[in-house]
Structures are given as structure tokens and as C-alpha cells.
Amino acid sequence: MTTQLLLVQALNGLQLGVLLFLVAAGLTLVFGVMDFINLAHGVQYMLGAYLGAAFAAATGSFWLGLALALPAALAAGLLLEVLVFRHLYDRDHLSQVLATFGVILVLNEGVKVIWGAAPLQVPIPALLEGGIEIMPGLQYPIYRVAVLGAGIATAGLLWWLVERTRAGMLVRAGATNPAMVSALGVDVRRLFTMVFAFGAMLAGFAGVLAGPIFSVEPGMGDNVLILAFVVIVIGGIGSIRGAFVAALLVGLIDTLGKSLMPDLMRLFLDASAARQAGAALASMLVYVAMAAILAFRPAGLFPVRAG
Amino acid sequence: MAREAWLPLAVLLALGAAPFLGLGGSYETTLMARAMILGMAAVSLAFLVGGAGLASLGHAASLGIGAYAVAILDAHGVTDAARVLPAAIGAAALFSLVTGAISIRTSGVHFIMITLAFGQMAFFTASSLAAYGGDDGYTLYRRTEVWGARLLEDRLAFHFICLGALALTWGGCAMLLASRFGRVLRAARENAQRVEAVGLSPYPFRLLAYVIAGAIAGAAGFLLANATEFVSPATLSWQRSGELLFMVILGGVGRLWGAILGALVFVVLETWLAQQMQHWKLVFGPLLILAVLFLRGGLSGLVARRHG
């Protein structure tokens, strides 16, 4: 493994990290504020990717596609909230897990009905084609750099929203002490609907960005969802800062693990077995990290709720 | 309990009579075997969720480990139940012991998440077993033998073995919940502080319950591998864990036998819908959501209310 390859993989890892952060941000806020566990958050990422792909194909422009997909993802999130999630806030976590599991089934199947089971390819927008030289003789795709930049910019914006605005203050207070916020006379339900729709849009945004990098296919949200859960549990439920740190950590562990593990395995196994075993072990790494972190810090790296 | 027990007994009797009432064909018995085996895993999960208050989202891992024990031993020429079944149960119990020792220190959502994480680890481990099919899975060309006899190949014999295992699981779990051990579990589910204040630490009780449930799921995995004659990582997927949880909720968390009902309804509905249309999940998903939203107390709750 050369330094160059390592650098490229590290960049890929960070870029997966920021996508995970965009998905995890909504998840952790929803979870922190309303104590609502939403397995269907992953399909909102998938929905974003499909909407982006469909609008881009229809308009011929990635940018128009993005501009249309965001409000559409927001609307889809609102619709789901009104139809299903709203009725689950007072229920136990188990009921929430199962009902949102049902939403996953429907949407995964729904995109199959509309767009077919085969993966869609989304072309990279012309503006961001090609590569830039990040080291002498080493090209890295501009689009991926742009995704990284967009992700970090969104993280910054989110930080500003949560830390510096009144709505953000309420959301933070809600994550720490929900009873107090409703005692202040704030309509927690409305606050939550806002947070929820915003989170759905962020996940959709991540989906649109991911479209040209990964293939757009049914079920693409499932793995992202599980990783996002790992992120928020590691980061500390309800913590945006924790989600950001944990997302980058998980992105790096997953990506570097997948490129390094097979090589490591070749020390013990033959080439094809090493490839398969290495990939599987690499997939396990983030879960090992999560179990280890929870064993020592049961409330995650940046616990929000005291006690 | 005694007043409600007629229904699960009637269901078990009906399953026993079914092969002689025109449902003895290969298709029907395969379907029933699947329902009974998943029912067994669901009852063990109901024991955990409803009895001990441990909502695991990784229960399919134990099921899959039991199934993989059959495949792995088969690949090495070990095909006798006297060795395969203890291996399946032992491996699942050991996995539950190790992961449970860590998971049970957490609670609530963290417990759901950490059991999910361990389930995923088992899933990816299964995917990495290149020698046993990796992602593609492993086909069994013969079922496990019982002291040299090919008993499990016999359709009727296998049917009654599954039925017996299901009845045993139900009876055994009910017995455990009624015992001193179960009383501590039930009390700790409601109020762990209370249990500590009478001088008992809930931890070892919960861990043992977790291991017992894992062992039962391992036995179910043994039967599942033999029923389908195929084992793949999908058996351990988190979606499968979600389905098992759904069977428990559908049946009603408060009653063990609800899980039998839940599994039967789930398997029959899934199979029937899949025959009716290609995109059956579009109907199944909303049914699942509606069941969670409106069927509080589950199917067994409905029955109990009508007769209570």
C-alpha cells in the first residue's frame, strides 16, 4: 500500500463520512428531541437519490435535479410524518422500530415498481467532471472533492442553526430536557415536525450527492441506515457534534478497513479467500468499534442527556 | 392463562391433524414447517421481550448460527444429529453468552442498537465464510441423520419433529417464566431497582435468559437448515431479526403463545401475498404498520379480550 493510495482512501473515507453525517444529523435530532427511533430514515436517503436521478434525467441537468429533489424529499418526509410517524411518538421503541420497518418495506418495493429493480446510473455534472492533482502525479475526482466540501459546508450551516438560532436552541433544549421545553409553552409537536422534515431533506440531499458515486438502487438506504445508527450511538444520541466526529470516524474505519483488510488477510489466506474474508471483516470493524465504545462509554462519546 | 390456553392448544392440535386433513402435500408441509420453526424462534424471542424485557434486534444471528452449524459440519462430513444438534445449540448459546455479557449492561435503545450491531457482525462473518458458500450460501444435499436413519427426510416425521419442538419450546418457556427464575426476570422487567432492593442483581438472570433464548433459536436454526436444505447469510440479516420481532408484536408481547400465532399468520400471509402479486411488499408493509398502530396487545390480546 502506497502513501498515495492511502491518501485517496482516506479522502474517500472522509467523503463517506460527510454523507453519513448528513443522514445521521436528522436521525440524531429526531431521536434526541422526540425519543423516536426511525428505521425509515435510510429510505429517505434512497428516495433522495431516486428523486435526484429522475429529475436530472427529466430536466437534463444535475443542478435542476438537485434543486427539485430537495423540496420533493422534504415533502415526502412531511407526508410520512403526518401519515405514520406522528401516531408513534407516544409508543414504545419496539413499536416504532416495527412500524418504520414497515415503511422501509413499502418504499423499497415502491421504487422498484416505479424505476425498476436495476440500478440507475447518474452522470457526474459537467461542471465537476475530471480530476484535480492533489499530489504530484495523483489525480482525485473533482466531484468527490465537491461532495466533501458540500458536506462540510452543510455541517457548518447545521452547527450555526443548532447553536446560534432560537429554533436551534429549542431543539437542543428539547434533546436535553423535553419536558422543560413544553413547559416553556413551545409547541413541541410543531418543532418536531420541522426538525423531522429538515432531517428528511438532509438525508435526501445526501442521497442526491451519492447518486453519481454509488449506484442508485432499491435497498441502498438500508446499509446507510445501519451505519448512521452506529454513528449516532457512538457519537451520543442527540449530539450534532458527536454525530459529526463519529460519522468521519465510521467513514474512515469502513473505507480504510475495506482497502487494508484484504491485504492484511493475504498474510494468512490465499488471494481469493483473503479478498472475501477481508471485505467481510472490514464490514465488521465499525460494529466492533461501536461495541467497544459502548462497553466503555455507554452513552457515547458526547453524551447529551445528563444522568 | 389457563382460560386462554385453549387457543394455543387448539392451534397445536390443528397443526398435528393438518397432514391428515388434506394438507399433507409437500407444499403445505413445507409451509407449515417454516411457520413452526420460525414460531419456535419467535417464542424464544417473546420469552426475552415479554418476559425479561430485552428487545433484541439481533435474534436472527442465533437462528443463523444454528443453521450454519449444520452447513459447516456437513461440509466436514459430520451429519449425525447426535453431534450436529448439540453443536448448533452450543454455538448459538456461546454466541449469546459472549454478546449478551456486553449487551445486557446497556438498556433501552442502546440495547436494541448493540444487539443489532452484534447481529451485523455475525452476518458479515457468515458472508466471509468462503469455504461454506460466502454470500451465495451453502446447499445441503442431504438432511441431518438421526443415529444413521434418514428420519428428517420423511415428510410426516419432520412435520411432527417441528411440532414437538415448537410445543416443547412453548411449554419450556412458560415453565421458566412461572418459576422462581422467571419471577425475578418479570419483576426486573418492570422495576429493576425493586429487585436490587430485595438483594438480587438482575444481571445474571437476564444473561441466563439471553443464553437460553439464543440456544432455542440455535435449535430452530438447526431445523430451518434441514427444512430448506439451504443456508445463507440472509438467515442472519437484521431484516430477519425485524421479522421475528414483528411476529412477537403481532402475536402480543404479554403472551408467549401469541408468538406462535404471530409466526403462523406472518408466514401464511407472506406466502399468500407473494402468490397473488409480484410487489406484495407494497401490501405487506402497510399491514405491518396498521398492525402496530391499531392491534395493541396483538392477536392474542384480541382473543384474550373476547374471552376474558
Added chain:
Amino acid sequence: MADALLRLVDLRKHYGGLAVTDGVCLDVMPGEIHAVIGPNGAGKTTLIHEITGIVAPDSGRVVFAGRDITRLSLPRRVRAGLARTFQITSVVAGFTALDNVALAVQARGGSSFRFLRPASSERATNEAALAALAEVGLADRAAIPAGALSHGEKRALELAIALATKPRLLLLDEPLAGAGPEETERLIALLTRLKSTYTILLVEHDMQAVFALADRVSVLVYGRVIATGTVAEIRGDPAVRAAYLGEDEG
């Protein structure tokens, strides 16, 4: 002087810069009912946590029946003979009153890792549980789910559970909190009956109850015991009047 049953030696606990228990020393003698009183924020809750093992003190020792139990968990302290009740009633709401007590009886007698026999059919356990219920006047409520009992009955049930562990010391954490006047009267009568049989450490807000029940009283203010003595001594102590009673009356 006889040996104390419970001896707290210089218990210190800091949260940040705040000393919540600041060198608490206290002896509970066998057979006595010893009350701890103090204004809000005096550190009573933390003191109880230290005695029962929910919070570990930064320094100091908890000695029970001659044995250092400072680092033992709550269940192990209970098994050593230190039973407690909670400020906010803690019972298993879904269990009957009898089963609540039977749980304590089975924890005390024989292993709870028994799997075959239905626990509710153990006659000896049920009889012992019923006896404990009778001791607090709940015998006729044995079959009622604990969640359906009145507040005062739940308080009494919690006492029965504690008694069923065959304690050497009862730690009662504000047993009268939330009780109406009639319930209070009944509970005081009950505690008066128990007084002759058990050693009790009573943490209580209700002054009249404390003065009616206690043999000795310790006054906790800002994490320190400022006085210990008989009811008459405490009533007459100028420091106590200044720090506590005056405040209470004003």
C-alpha cells in the same frame, strides 16, 4: 458503649466544587430508631445513596455490623441485612401484593436459580410473605395487584417487602412523603409497632413524626452532622434552632 450496628466514618462526596457530604460521622446503635433530619439540600439523598451503595463516597467508610461495606453493591448490602425503602414508592406494579413480598422471601431463602416449579405454588414462601403482609396490616389485600393499591398501602407494602428480607437494619427514606393526614397517622402507628422489633434509620421531613418516633436524632446541614442527641437535646440545641428549626418556622 456497645458496638454500633451501622457506623458512618467521615463520608465525603464532592460534585464539582460542592461538598455534598462533608465528613459525615454517624452511629446507629442496635435496637434504636435513629432519625436524620435536615433542610433541603443538606445532603440527605446523597447520604442515603452512600449508605445503600448507589453512590460511592470519595473517601470515608460505611461499616455495617463490624464489616466494611463501603464498596459493596446494593444487592449485596441487602443480603448482608441492610434493607431500605424508597422516597418514591418502588413496587412491582404488575405483581400482586403477595408476589411482591414473595420475591423478597425467595431472595432471602434458597437460590432464585430454580427453573422447574411454579414459584406461586411454593407454600412456605407464600406463608412467609403473608406473614410479612400481616405485620403491616395488608393481609386482606394480598391478592390485589400492587399498582391498584392506595398510596398509603403501597408504602406499607414496601415496608412488608423490606421486612421479608429479614433485615438487621431498616433504612426508611421519607416513608411519610406524599401521604395524607390519615395515612400518615396509620403509618406512624405502624412504625411505632415495628420500633420494638427492628433497628431503624429514619430519614424524614415530618418533624412531628420524627419527634414522636425517634430515640435519637442527627441533624444534617450542608453535608455535616451539626448535632446528635435525644429528641429533647435536639429541641434545645441552639445551633440546631438557628440552622434548621428557625428556618423551618420562619
